[in-house]
Every structure is written in structure tokens, then in C-alpha cells.
Amino acid sequence: FTEADFYQQNFNPRGYLEDYYSMSDGKKGAKAFLMQNLRSLHKIFSLDELRGGTLIDVGCGPTIYQLLSACERFQEIIALDYTDQNRQELEKWLKNEEGAFDWVPVVKYVCELEGDREKWAEKQEKVRKKVKQVLKCDVTKANPTGPVSLPPADCIVSTLCLEGACKDLPTFCSALRNIGTLVKPGGHLVMVTVLGETFYAFNKQVFSCLCLQKHEVEAAVEAAGFEVKLSEVQPYTESTECMDCQGVLALVARR
Numbered sequence: 001f002t003e004a005d006f007y008q009q010n011f012n013p014r015g016y017l018e019d020y021y022s023m024s025d026g027k028k029g030a031k032a033f034l035m036q037n038l039r040s041l042h043k044i045f046s047l048d049e050l051r052g053g054t055l056i057d058v059g060c061g062p063t064i065y066q067l068l069s070a071c072e073r074f075q076e077i078i079a080l081d082y083t084d085q086n087r088q089e090l091e092k093w094l095k096n097e098e099g100a101f102d103w104v105p106v107v108k109y110v111c112e113l114e115g116d117r118e119k120w121a122e123k124q125e126k127v128r129k130k131v132k133q134v135l136k137c138d139v140t141k142a143n144p145t146g147p148v149s150l151p152p153a154d155c156i157v158s159t160l161c162l163e164g165a166c167k168d169l170p171t172f173c174s175a176l177r178n179i180g181t182l183v184k185p186g187g188h189l190v191m192v193t194v195l196g197e198t199f200y201a202f203n204k205q206v207f208s209c210l211c212l213q214k215h216e217v218e219a220a221v222e223a224a225g226f227e228v229k230l231s232e233v234q235p236y237t238e239s240t241e242c243m244d245c246q247g248v249l250a251l252v253a254r255r
């Protein structure tokens, strides 16, 4: 199983972004996968309860798509990831530096879901303003941000991270307990998790994925002290060589 240090050594943020987040018609499977996840996040971050002061993104990677709907609901965002190069790639976009990844097509799609495609520049600005910190974390540690301790947030979001970070179900369950400490009692957990996937690949690198079923994720979330409020599977039927995912679970739970 490819664990955290393998990510640090081998995860190429540019390769990942270009293969999965370019919205290009040449990458049909990836585009469908992304749009599906954006629609799930749009739906979730339209729920009345999903608002508050702070949001923590766990395992953010080099991506911002998971913050596009969420940024309308929370005042401040903290993004966490294990690998240095992913945090740097994210910072590059946040600082609007030259050579940063172009998220405009993705931002426009989310603005369209929200009813006004023309608001894309405003939304980019909002994300850039609201992300206050980008910090290192390890979801396998009891205090994922140790030695730093963050005040518990109103909500945590985690997309496509734990299934890549956890080698087996017990590790997945304990990672959920670990990240659960980052959210206040009464606060929410939002997860987007691939189901039935054993690997994903890009840039000639293959990464392991913990093969999960819906009921296993739900049970792990409950065992970590959350009450599941919404849990929906979108089947994934595109055939691509770059992953063997069967579906995607979008889940909301309350601590």
C-alpha cells in the first residue's frame, strides 16, 4: 500500500491536476467524475445546517474544487495536507502566482450550478481571501496537525483522501477518529469517498486505494462519534485505465 511517504516522494501535483482536473473533453472519464463530485458538493453546501465560522479541509492536495461551494458558507478556511509539494502547489494558486493551475473552467461550472456562471472571478477571489492557512497534517496521527493544535472547526471536509491514506479498514476508522477531533461537537463532517477502488494512476505512478463499500464508510463514521445525515452513492460507469472506481459516496455527518 502506498502510504504517506510514498506521496511525499512520488505525488506530482501538476500531473494530478492535469489528468483529473483539467475539464478537458479529451479526458472524458475524469471530467464526468469531477462534475459529479462538484454537483454533490454543491448540493451538500446548500443544506441549511452547513454554515459557520471555520471550515477545515483535510487532505486538500493541490486542489480547490472542494472549496468552491463551501466558501459561500464559511468565514475562514484552513487547508491541510501531508505532502509539501501539494501544499506549495495550492499556495501558488492562492497567491495567484505565475504558472499556477488554471481552475477557471471548474470555477465557472460551479458558478453555473449556483445560478450565475459570470460570477467566477468573484468566487476565485472569495476562495483566495478565505483560505487563511495551509498546514501539514497526518491523518494517521492522534493529533493530525501536531505539534500545532487548531481550535475545533464548525465543519471539516475531506475529499478522496482517507481511502488513499489508510491501508486497511482499522486504519481508516482510526483516521476518522483522528480527524473527528478537528470538528466541534455539533459540527459537521463532509466526505467524498471513492467506493470499490483499489488503485488510481497518473503520471506513470500508481497509488493504492483502500477498497471500500458504502456500509463500511458509514459504520466507520458512526464509530468515530458522528451521526450520518446524508449518504448518497453515484455509480461510476466510465471506463478508464487510470482508476478502477465503482462509485462515489458523498456523505454528511454531525458530530
Ligand code: SAH
Pocket: 003, 004, 007, 011, 058, 059, 060, 061, 062, 063, 066, 081, 082, 083, 086, 137, 138, 139, 140, 158, 159, 160, 161, 162, 164, 165
Ligand atoms: N483532496 C484532493 C486530493 C486527494 S489526493 C482531491 O480531492 O483531489 C490524496 C491526498 O491525500 C494527497 O494530497 C496526499 O498528500 C494526501 N495524504 C496521503 N496520506 C496522507 C496522510 N497520512 N495524512 C494527510 N494527507 C495524506
